[in-house]
Amino acid sequence: MTSLSSYVSEPGASRLDHGNGHENLSGSPQPAGAVAGASAPELLEQLREDALRFLARTRYPPRALRIQVGDVSLELEWQPAGTDSSGAPPAEGWPGSGTGSEPERPDSPPPGHSLRAPSVGVFYRSPAPGEAAFVDVGDAVRAGQQVGIVEVMKLMIPVNADRDGTVAEVLKGDGDSVEYDEPLITLALAPG
């Protein structure tokens, strides 16, 4: 497989088809430098690491990246071309975005819509101990849907989404103390 480094480029400058923002990294069954006789999962693991290094050098977070070794593949996707070639700034916190190497400050909520604590108290992610969380990253939520609980003195206050969206990030852990109005969950809002 051709070294991934030859594909490092700005979106739009890649040799591959990116009309729909889709880059397909595939190649010969055996990537350069792979240990002879390595199994498909091992190759995939190697590719995954290469892919991570590759992604660290790209300017925009991809929506999709597909890596295939034989029958095994790993796929990620970019936003549609119109979005990331429009000159919109790279997402904050994206490693390759060039906004600096410092990690996101914990007291500035990430972009997106914050669902906030309705009270000071303790945040719970699931209805009861041991049960599954109300929501996880990637889940779609509807307005009014419960996404957590804040407990105040044995009083359980539901935390509900007030908009439709997708859970982009969960900022506080199960059992964390939270203050009134503190951001708990970030939603990526449904477009439109």
Add this chain to the structure above:
Amino acid sequence: MFDKVLIANRGEIALRIARACRELGIRSVAVYSTEDRDSAVVSYADEAVHIGPAAARRSYLRIPSIVEAALRTGAQAVHPGYGFLSEEADFAQVCQDNDLTFIGPAPEVIAQLGDKTAARDLMARAGLPLLPGSLEPLRSAEEAHTLADSIGYPVIIKAAAGGGGRGMRVVERSADFVAAYRETRAGAKTLFGDPRVFVERYLASARHVEIQVLADSFGNVIHLGERDCSVQRRHQKLIEESPAPGLPPGLIEKMGTAAVDGARAAGYLGAGTFEFLLAPNGEFTFMEVNCRIQVEHPVTEMVTGVDLVREQLLIAAGEPLSLTQADVTVRGAAIECRVNVEDPERAFAPAPGLLEEFVPPGGPFVRVDTHGFTGYRVPASYDSLLAKLLVWAPTREQARQRMDRALEEFRISGPGVHTTIDFLREVLQDRQFAAGEHDTGAVERIFSTKARADHAPKPEE
């Protein structure tokens, strides 16, 4: 001693408590509403917890939020300040149930003294003099009316769950009584959730003299002298002083002893204030007990040298009082003026806003307790007290002049901001006040005199 105390209050008193904590090496936790996020105590305290939006009932009055904040931050005790939850027996009980020391008396003591009828009854049995009035809950308008007639008019109808000058109505004539009784009950239900009222003789010209007490858990109860709080507008205090001017010798000892007896009878713990009315004939009668540190507590601190908030923390931590009755000496004279963001020209309407300029006075024996600072935006959601200005001097007249000097130096201004500073100076310069011969009718008199002067026809230019 406590490691950590949560301050369940805001404004100037929260900062006052935080300072006492710092001096004792206690870590302080401030709680704040969204509108108070830039408040002085939030940056001063060792920790701060955002507990709710601006509305007091969703923040400073919300018991679960306050207790939760105390538990999560590991506070051992809660200081309720004054107002808000400081005299809520429920709050004291919830603190106790959660192994938090409530800095104040026990819940049952708060409940008994908070019911003004029950408090009157307890104090009567403890031997304190009372104005003629009801000692039991009144069961009907007719019963109340009969009692009022036997007391003699004017009478005052007061909410049993009230206090602090709220929920009261004066009745001058028997014919007006029943309507006033019903109105006061309705008002009490709205204000305090409890329509019960009691009836008492009303002294139109009297002096409000209160006694500061301290009681520890070892059975020590002392008094620290009096404060005269007669300068009031609509039962809200504006100027307080100690000693009370012109009292006959020995009267304060009698009142102090009565207060100590009353505190013992109630099983009191902590700092408390016994309010009395002083009639023109020199007789004093019990009014109510305030089971909290009071706004005007610094007046006593200035003349006795005792730090009352520090004593509260020590008492609550199970330590004995720092001094005995014999150690208490009252020296010189102290005056406090409450500087409110109100416009006296518009019936004292609240006038908060951004303080573009906030320069408090200084100099010898001047103390300012305030949460204000240049650039502070005074919120509209809470009471209008911005600063307490205090002075001490060897004599009352020197203190009066020093206070005028200090008020004149105090610069507070901003868009739409008004304060009561000029009005306070007028009261200080009033002939009756200067002579120490004023009473609770003084402010109305000064104000109406001023209003008449303002509206008098002006001479031709």
